[in-house]
Amino acid sequence: MGMFAGKVGLVMGIANDRSIAWAMTEALVAEGAELSFTHLPSPSSERRVRQLVDPLQPKVLLPCDVQKDEDIDRLFAAVGHAHGGLDFLIHSIAFAPPQELRKPYLECSREGWHLAMDISAYSLVAVSRAAAPLMSEGGAIVTISYFGGEKVMPGYNLMGVCKATLEHTVRYLAWDLGRSKGIRVNAISAGPMRTLSSAGISSFDEMRDHAVRKSCLPRNVDPKELGTTGLYLLSDFAGAVTGEILHVDCGYSIVGL
Numbered sequence: 116m117g118m119f120a121g122k123v124g125l126v127m128g129i130a131n132d133r134s135i136a137w138a139m140t141e142a143l144v145a146e147g148a149e150l151s152f153t154h155l156p157s158p159s160s161e162r163r164v165r166q167l168v169d170p171l172q173p174k175v176l177l178p179c180d181v182q183k184d185e186d187i188d189r190l191f192a193a194v195g196h197a198h199g200g201l202d203f204l205i206h207s208i209a210f211a212p213p214q215e216l217r218k219p220y221l222e223c224s225r226e227g228w229h230l231a232m233d234i235s236a237y238s239l240v241a242v243s244r245a246a247a248p249l250m251s252e253g254g255a256i257v258t259i260s261y262f263g264g265e266k267v268m269p270g271y272n273l274m275g276v277c278k279a280t281l282e283h284t285v286r287y288l289a290w291d292l293g294r295s296k297g298i299r300v301n302a303i304s305a306g307p308m309r310t311l312s313s314a315g316i317s318s319f320d321e322m323r324d325h326a327v328r329k330s331c332l333p334r335n336v337d338p339k340e341l342g343t344t345g346l347y348l349l350s351d352f353a354g355a356v357t358g359e360i361l362h363v364d365c366g367y368s369i370v371g372l
């Protein structure tokens with residue numbers, strides 16, 4: 116019996132089998148978790164996610180655009196109805212219009228800034244608020260960040276500012292939800308991975324190659340390592356860990372060179 120047997124989770128942010136959320140899903144399924152999933156409300160997103168998760172026979176697989184409160188309300192009502200509660204939530208979602216990421220941060224538009232912040236940072240507030248009533252016995256929430264939220268990464272631009280907001284959102288949510296409901300909220304700050312999202316970052320290859328050259332462990336992070344870190348943060352082994360930004364980056368972030 117796996118360490119997540121009897122635990123119910125919701126995974127938001129699978130695009131395909133390279134998604135960080137999929138690596139976390141594989142780790143959780145191997146440990147016996149029962150999972151529900153979302154996809155963006157488009158036929159292509161639904162097809163991509165269904166292909167992966169149908170074999171897991173999820174009780175809930177629903178469209179959810181995190182910019183839409185009605186999608187979030189419908190999703191969490193369905194999860195409550197199907198499972199009767201929730202033990203953990205994975206938020207692995209970000210978006211900025213590609214043209215905004217190609218510009219220097221100084222040039223980003225008001226519209227692009229609001230859109231990127233809404234999807235990449237505010238959405239964690241919205242889904243955590245909706246999940247909390249289902250976590251009646253405490254619970255755990257994990258989101259995914261990047262070191263570009265702490266330091267300037269040329270080319271990461273607007274998304275770096277979104278990640279800074281996301282990381283401080285984790286801390287404030289950890290306070291609110293810890294005090295009121297015993298729910299823990301943490302982020303994994305992941306090393307660079309080639310995914311659909313990262314393809315929108317023009318300097319991605321340079322960031323990844325630089326990280327391999329500079330890190331304590333001179334290699335890329337394996338997606339499985341993000342999966343197992345997710346297991347840790349969502350499990351009772353991390354029962355006293357909350358408001359934390361855990362770097363899973365082969366030690367890149369501690370090197371000053």
Ligand code: NAP
Binds near residue numbers: 128154208262309
């Ligand atoms: P990914 O596979 O493209 O996942 C991003 C997900 O966000 C996709 O499933 C996407 O849906 C979803 N999404 C975008 N807009 C949405 C919206 N309005 N409502 C709901 N879902 C929405 O890429 P990933 O690299 O795994 O990214 C997951 C998280 O990890 C992101 O927060 C990213 O910033 C972070 N991260 C990535 C890296 C990296 O190097 N890849 C490093 C550090 C942190 P569709 O695909 O259907 O559009």
